[in-house]
Amino acid sequence: MNQSGQITPEQEVLNVLGGRTEKDPFLVFADLREKGSVRPIPMPMGDSDNQTWIVTHMEDVKKVLKDQTNFCVDPTTINKNSDTKQFLTNSSEEDSSNLFLASSLNALDEPDHRRLRRLVSKAFTPRYMESLRPRVQEIADDLLDQVQDKGEMDIVLDYAYKLPINVISDMIGVPKSDREQIYEWSEAIANGLGVGRIDNEVSESLEAFSNYFTQLIEKKRQQPSDDLISELITIEEEGDKLTEKELLSMVQLLIFAGHETTSNLISTGTLILLDHPDQLEILKNDQSIIPSAVEELLRFHGPSTTAGPRYAKEDLELGGQQINKGDVLFPLLKSANRDENVFINSEDVDVTRDIKRHVAFGQGIHMCLGAPLARIEGDIAFTTLLKRMPNLKLNIPRKEVKWQFKLAAQGLSSLPVSF
Amino acid sequence: MKFAKVNRETCIACGQCGEEAPDIFDYDDEGIAYVTLDNNNGNKSVPDELWEQLEDAYENCPTESIQISDQPFEKSKLI
Ligand code: HEM
Ligand code: SF4
Numbered sequence: 001m002n003q004s005g006q007i008t009p010e011q012e013v014l015n016v017l018g019g020r021t022e023k024d025p026f027l028v029f030a031d032l033r034e035k036g037s038v039r040p041i042p043m044p045m046g047d048s049d050n051q052t053w054i055v056t057h058m059e060d061v062k063k064v065l066k067d068q069t070n071f072c073v074d075p076t077t078i079n080k081n082s083d084t085k086q087f088l089t090n091s092s093e094e095d096s097s098n099l100f101l102a103s104s105l106n107a108l109d110e111p112d113h114r115r116l117r118r119l120v121s122k123a124f125t126p127r128y129m130e131s132l133r134p135r136v137q138e139i140a141d142d143l144l145d146q147v148q149d150k151g152e153m154d155i156v157l158d159y160a161y162k163l164p165i166n167v168i169s170d171m172i173g174v175p176k177s178d179r180e181q182i183y184e185w186s187e188a189i190a191n192g193l194g195v196g197r198i199d200n201e202v203s204e205s206l207e208a209f210s211n212y213f214t215q216l217i218e219k220k221r222q223q224p225s226d227d228l229i230s231e232l233i234t235i236e237e238e239g240d241k242l243t244e245k246e247l248l249s250m251v252q253l254l255i256f257a258g259h260e261t262t263s264n265l266i267s268t269g270t271l272i273l274l275d276h277p278d279q280l281e282i283l284k285n286d287q288s289i290i291p292s293a294v295e296e297l298l299r300f301h302g303p304s305t306t307a308g309p310r311y312a313k314e315d316l317e318l319g320g321q322q323i324n325k326g327d328v329l330f331p332l333l334k335s336a337n338r339d340e341n342v343f344i345n346s347e348d349v350d351v352t353r354d355i356k357r358h359v360a361f362g363q364g365i366h367m368c369l370g371a372p373l374a375r376i377e378g379d380i381a382f383t384t385l386l387k388r389m390p391n392l393k394l395n396i397p398r399k400e401v402k403w404q405f406k407l408a409a410q411g412l413s414s415l416p417v418s419f
Numbered sequence: 420m421k422f423a424k425v426n427r428e429t430c431i432a433c434g435q436c437g438e439e440a441p442d443i444f445d446y447d448d449e450g451i452a453y454v455t456l457d458n459n460n461g462n463k464s465v466p467d468e469l470w471e472q473l474e475d476a477y478e479n480c481p482t483e484s485i486q487i488s489d490q491p492f493e494k495s496k497l498i
Pocket of ligand 1: 105106107117168253254257258259261262265302303304306307308309333359360361362363365366367368369370371373374
């Protein structure tokens, strides 16, 4: 609290990240941007003498994400004994079920990151993702077939959640019969995780999730088929291969990173269009601009609020602030994407805007591995929806649309529509 | 004149440049980008009408792996 008894934006942004406020996050971000690009926030992060910062302007967000010399994702790169990582995930290294969050691609620095990303991207090329287009289309059509005659559906449950989980499961090689279970586990896990928080019930799901994939990988070793797990098993570069542990954490990361985020793009994007009928009308009249409209939806309200925390490797200056070695920085993607220095009328959604320069997929070496796939899914999801259900309307009063927070991301729990 | 090539050591196969400039960039079997004009040698000038695409790709490459020069990159082959 400050003197007037009001919560400062620096305090409020913590509530936003932890999913503990009803306030419009974009107002909080705008307040922060106005106060400055780099703001200290009252968040203790393990190593207690280090300050935590929130980064709000595009220029500095990009700088933090791109500059590997000065910033890293693994605090033990700076200090072997750091307890920050443990604080963040509340897990211990021995606890193998939680390991994938703390030791997968997204949490590794060079040269380990480079090695792993090279290996994985061999199986996950832009061209391969493009080849999935017909299959994504089929899945989208199947889902809409199931509701077409009813005249109504829940965008979240019937469409936005099911499309990405089926796409990624197909890709990875999860049998149809197991998908419901995977979906339940990953929901439970995602619901129970936030920045600096991991609910107790989550551990069980994490363990079940992990055990399931250990067995699936074993099965694919015995009987390889035409899927990503089998591909990842055989992939190697100059004699180098993924270890068993790396394979497991990679597969889990793909499910995780590829499902919730893409679901949110589809459901939040649909709500934005329903909230802006003029924009919806433009898309209905010209579906050829849907791919660029997807970019605008990602900019305007992308699925990831923040990139993962970064750690300063040196004392340095950023956005006029003195940052000390070991300080923690949260690059606030949703704020950078509304930066008024970069985008004209940045707080307005404009599907005809000519941009790609958003950071919804991050930036630098950790930029989203699945971005080409997410773009294809977004394109097909909106195109198919608008083509088949042109009279789409919200089926509940607008104020009853509820947000929920998962994995530091804000999504919808339900979006009933008629068509 | 403008010449372009991809630093294939730092490219992370993110697929962004092909989105921005499909007439300049493509990916090899491992997803790593290259300039299609002359197999990433950087010695064939990029046609004027593609400069805007090139600029977009250059600015959007997340790892600054796209190199642009007013001169041909004579010496180097695929890096
Ligand atoms: C609209 C959908 C998506 C959004 C907004 C999104 C966003 C992001 C962001 C912001 C990062 C970087 C995090 C950081 O730097 O801390 C990231 C990384 C990653 N994403 Fe996505 N993602 C999406 C879909 C997907 C899909 C479909 C997949 C896979 C199937 C995927 C796999 C990954 C992986 C593996 C990483 C880690 C990359 C690395 O550390 O090198 N994502 N994503
Ligand atoms: S944009 Fe950069 S990192 Fe991404 S594929 Fe192209 S050259 Fe590689």
